[in-house]
Amino acid sequence: MVARAPEAARRTALLKATAVNSILAEVRQARAAGREVVSLMRGEPDFRTPPHIVEACARALREGRTAYPDNRGEPRLRAAAAAKLARENGLRYDPETEILATTGATMGIATALQAALDEGDEVLLPDPIYDAYQSPIRLAGGVPRPVPARLAGGRFALGREALEAAWTPRARALLLNTPWNPTGTVFTAEELAGIGTFVEDRGLLLISDEIYEAITYGALRHVSPASLSEGLRARTILVNSLSKTYAMTGWRVGYAAAPKAWIDAMLLVLQQFSRGPATFVQDAAAEALGGPQECVAEMRAEYARRRDAVLAGLREIPGVRALAPEGGFFAMVDVRELGLGSDQIRRRLLEEASVVVVHGAAYGAAGEGTLRVSFASGGETLARGLERLRQGLLAISEGSRAAS
Numbered sequence: 001m002v003a004r005a006p007e008a009a010r011r012t013a014l015l016k017a018t019a020v021n022s023i024l025a026e027v028r029q030a031r032a033a034g035r036e037v038v039s040l041m042r043g044e045p046d047f048r049t050p051p052h053i054v055e056a057c058a059r060a061l062r063e064g065r066t067a068y069p070d071n072r073g074e075p076r077l078r079a080a081a082a083a084k085l086a087r088e089n090g091l092r093y094d095p096e097t098e099i100l101a102t103t104g105a106t107m108g109i110a111t112a113l114q115a116a117l118d119e120g121d122e123v124l125l126p127d128p129i130y131d132a133y134q135s136p137i138r139l140a141g142g143v144p145r146p147v148p149a150r151l152a153g154g155r156f157a158l159g160r161e162a163l164e165a166a167w168t169p170r171a172r173a174l175l176l177n178t179p180w181n182p183t184g185t186v187f188t189a190e191e192l193a194g195i196g197t198f199v200e201d202r203g204l205l206l207i208s209d210e211i212y213e214a215i216t217y218g219a220l221r222h223v224s225p226a227s228l229s230e231g232l233r234a235r236t237i238l239v240n241s242l243s244k245t246y247a248m249t250g251w252r253v254g255y256a257a258a259p260k261a262w263i264d265a266m267l268l269v270l271q272q273f274s275r276g277p278a279t280f281v282q283d284a285a286a287e288a289l290g291g292p293q294e295c296v297a298e299m300r301a302e303y304a305r306r307r308d309a310v311l312a313g314l315r316e317i318p319g320v321r322a323l324a325p326e327g328g329f330f331a332m333v334d335v336r337e338l339g340l341g342s343d344q345i346r347r348r349l350l351e352e353a354s355v356v357v358v359h360g361a362a363y364g365a366a367g368e369g370t371l372r373v374s375f376a377s378g379g380e381t382l383a384r385g386l387e388r389l390r391q392g393l394l395a396i397s398e399g400s401r402a403a404s
């Protein structure tokens with residue numbers, strides 16, 4: 001008799017595909033059925049990586065930079081990251097001991113969680129938030145504990161009361177994302193100081209994902225929580241990536257910065273899954289962080305134009321209010337007055353208007369009643385997508401008014 005074939009470990013049942021991946025499956029189906037669908041869903045910049053960065057990679061390859069990398073990160077990249085953190089964030093980290101190169105923020109976050117969590121530890125997670133944080137928390141033995149954000153005055157905010165209400169003695173870390181996907185909030189220094197006091201009072205670790213830091217609007221600027229005090233720096237793991245800032249999503253490169261003990265623990269974890277980003281990719285990343293920064297300003301200006309187009313395109317739809325993002329390239333649209341679930345609205349938009357957005361509930365219960373619209377892509381995609389979204393929402397709005 002042949003024994004039963006082995007099945008995947010139980011641990012894999014804890015893991016979930018992201019909302020974007022699940023919706024992509026629906027979009028593929030619609031496309032396979034011959035429908036032409038416009039997507040305003042993904043967080044994938046449509047810019048090409050700036051040429052000087054590509055050239056640095058090509059040069060590294062020509063120079064034979066193809067051997068195993070230093071597992072902490074190539075010295076050149078660690079030095080460039082430390083210099084960037086000092087220059088732009090007012091933070092001092094020792095490139096020898098306090099920086100770790102990672103394959104994107106994804107690896108930085110997973111590595112931090114694996115290094116930080118014991119079985120059953122809770123991670124306080126603002127709600128709504130990037131849904132791909134859930135699975136790595138569970139994989140590390142942790143339990144996500146949502147902290148409902150408050151939507152008031154056209155902005156999502158996270159108050160101390162909500163943090164205190166969510167806290168339990170099992171809480172080990174707070175995972176923060178500023179600028180905050182999907183809400184578009186950029187935490188102010190004041191807000192961060194309040195959150196920092198909570199983190200210190202409760203003896204927590206702060207994992208700070210700052211991947212959208214370069215994309216802020218108007219006079220708003222990103223503040224890195226660790227820069228607020230020595231006490232907070234001592235308990236923060238800063239995670240960053242080149243994916244969004246330099247349109248390098250496919251290069252898979254980022255870095256973490258933290259006190260030596262955390263970086264040592266994270267390095268041990270990282271070595272079990274990876275040996276770090278490819279050596280020639282690290283050379284390109286060092287060039288990105290240390291080279292000319294005009295490309296970043298140009299992309300930011302273009303995102304600002306797209307943001308204005310989204311806000312203009314969704315104006316004056318009864319029961320619909322687009323929230324002006326302070327940072328990042330997503331706009332949340334408040335559709336609570338339409339009286340339908342956000343997933344239902346998303347599906348109707350796909351079916352009736354052939355446009356794809358993400359329902360806010362995918363990012364947590366506190367995201368219900370909103371839709372996330374991406375303007376990571378511009379040009380024709382954004383123009384056509386917005387027109388469809390406008391028409392689709394107008395139709396739903398008229399329908400819901402007629403019914404009430």
Ligand SMILES: Cc1ncc(COP(=O)(O)O)c(C=O)c1O
Nearest residue numbers: 043104105106130181211241243
């Ligand atoms: C908040 C946030 N963190 C991390 C990531 C993943 O970043 P990376 O490409 O650096 O792995 C994303 C990607 O969309 C994101 O939105």
